[in-house]
Amino acid sequence: MAAAGGGEGERVMHVLAVDDSSVDRAVIARLLRNFKHRVTTVESGVQALEMLGLEPNVNMIITDYWMPEMTGFELLKRIKESKDLKRIPVVIMSSENVPTRISMCMKEGAEDFILKPVQQSDVSRVCSRIMR
Amino acid sequence: MLGMGAGRWEDDMSRLLALLFHQGVLDEHFMQLQQLQDDSSPNFVSEVISIYFRESERLLRNIRTLLADRECTDYRKIGVCLNHLMGSSSSIGANLVRNVCVAFRAASEHCNWAGCLRLLAVLEHEYCYLKNRLHELFQIEQQRVLADRVRYHPVLQ
Numbered sequence: 001m002a003a004a005g006g007g008e009g010e011r012v013m014h015v016l017a018v019d020d021s022s023v024d025r026a027v028i029a030r031l032l033r034n035f036k037h038r039v040t041t042v043e044s045g046v047q048a049l050e051m052l053g054l055e056p057n058v059n060m061i062i063t064d065y066w067m068p069e070m071t072g073f074e075l076l077k078r079i080k081e082s083k084d085l086k087r088i089p090v091v092i093m094s095s096e097n098v099p100t101r102i103s104m105c106m107k108e109g110a111e112d113f114i115l116k117p118v119q120q121s122d123v124s125r126v127c128s129r130i131m132r
Numbered sequence: 133m134l135g136m137g138a139g140r141w142e143d144d145m146s147r148l149l150a151l152l153f154h155q156g157v158l159d160e161h162f163m164q165l166q167q168l169q170d171d172s173s174p175n176f177v178s179e180v181i182s183i184y185f186r187e188s189e190r191l192l193r194n195i196r197t198l199l200a201d202r203e204c205t206d207y208r209k210i211g212v213c214l215n216h217l218m219g220s221s222s223s224i225g226a227n228l229v230r231n232v233c234v235a236f237r238a239a240s241e242h243c244n245w246a247g248c249l250r251l252l253a254v255l256e257h258e259y260c261y262l263k264n265r266l267h268e269l270f271q272i273e274q275q276r277v278l279a280d281r282v283r284y285h286p287v288l289q
Contacts, residue, residue, distance in 0.1 A: 022183045023220035030168045030176060066215055095219045117161045117223045 011131055013059035014038045018048045018075065019093070020067045024116070028062060028093075031123045045070030049078060056084050060111075060130050065094035065101065073105055080109040089130050093118060141276035148269055155228070157262055162225030178270055184224050188259060191217045195252060202245050210240045210248065228258050 015037050019025045025041040032039045040058075042048050046069055052058060061079065063072040070078075072092050079085045089111035094101065102113045111130065114122045152158040169176040191213045198210050214237045221230040232255045239247035 021216060021220050021223070022187055023180060023223050026180045026183055027165070027168070027223050030173065034168065064219075066219075068212070095215075095222055116219060117164075117225075119164060120167075 012036055012038055013127065013131065014040070014057065016048060016051065016058045016061045017041045018043075018045060018061065018063035018067070018072070020044060020064065024064065024093075024118075028118055028123075031118060031120055032062075032127075034120065035123065035127055037127065044068070045072070045075035045078070048075055052079075052085055052088075056088075058088055060089050060091065060127070062091045062093060062114075062126075064116075065092050065096075065105075073101075073108065076105060076108050076110055091126050141272055141279055145269065145272045145276065148265065148272065152265055156231075157226070157228045157258075157265065159225045159227035161222065161227075165224055180224060181266055181270075184220055184226070185263060187220055188217060188229075192252075192256060192259065195255075199245070199248055199252060205243075205245055205248075207240045207243050207248075211237055214240065226262055229255065229262055232258050 015032050017025060017028045017032065017039055019028065019041070020043050022043075025043065029039045029041050040051065042051055044067055045063070048061065048063070061075075063075055065072040072094075076090050076092065079088060079090055086109075090109070091112045091114060092105045092110050093114045093116050095116040097115055105113055112126050114126065149158070165177055165180060195210055195213050198206055198213070214233050218230050218233040218237070221227075221233065232251065236248065236251040236255060239251055
């Protein structure tokens with residue numbers, strides 16, 4: 001796992017980024033840190049749940065949809081079923097634009113669905129909405 | 133003379149990038165990657181590209197192993213590897229590699245072993261071309277940074 005601090009005097013979120021791709025973890029972490037947020041990255045849904053068990057004070061989870069062992073959708077369900085974690089907004093990322101998949105995630109309580117490759121404007125939009 | 137060639141290196145970088153965009157090897161997401169690099173993260177692009185090279189070579193090795201035995205080819209696992217490679221290629225703007233992955237995935241979904249082998253050869257070729265060109269780009273960037281440092285060195289003012 002990797003974590004970094006945000007700027008002083010600014011509203012800083014602690015974001016948990018979940019992706020089995022090292023490249024995508026590096027990019028999403030950089031995009032979030034550009035907005036001064038504190039970022040922890042993990043490579044699987046299982047690691048995400050372990051981390052949340054130790055540190056539930058996460059302000060947002062951003063997760064890839066397609067991951068081995070546990071998909072982003074399965075992680076979303078587990079979070080929304082937990083009384084300690086269900087308040088945490090979850091954003092799903094996917095490289096495929098599948099309307100049924102998007103609809104399924106939103107019905108399950110996802111905050112937003114972002115198409116990969118993730119851009120600065122996507123991160124800005126999502127973070128602004130959650131901080132409001 | 134040292135320090136006089138920084139502009140030349142910038143021209144070389146611009147020409148190489150223009151060529152790679154024109155060839156469809158890179159797309160605008162590579163420029164986004166460059167825009168994420170700043171003084172607080174001066175080696176961001178080379179670090180991400182290094183991760184991409186390591187990850188891609190592992191995935192390509194896995195795919196070659198999976199295709200080794202025609203009778204036992206696990207096309208589902210090949211699809212998983214290709215999805216991963218497609219995703220990371222998109223993230224760094226490796227447009228041509230990504231497009232070959234799309235075609236390859238279609239062949240694997242049809243359990244077309246000969247098609248998969250052919251597309252693996254194409255994918256490996258395009259990946260090698262991309263890797264060589266990106267190494268060239270980083271070498272030019274290093275020369276440019278060195279030339280800038282020499283140009284502005286207090287001893288040489």
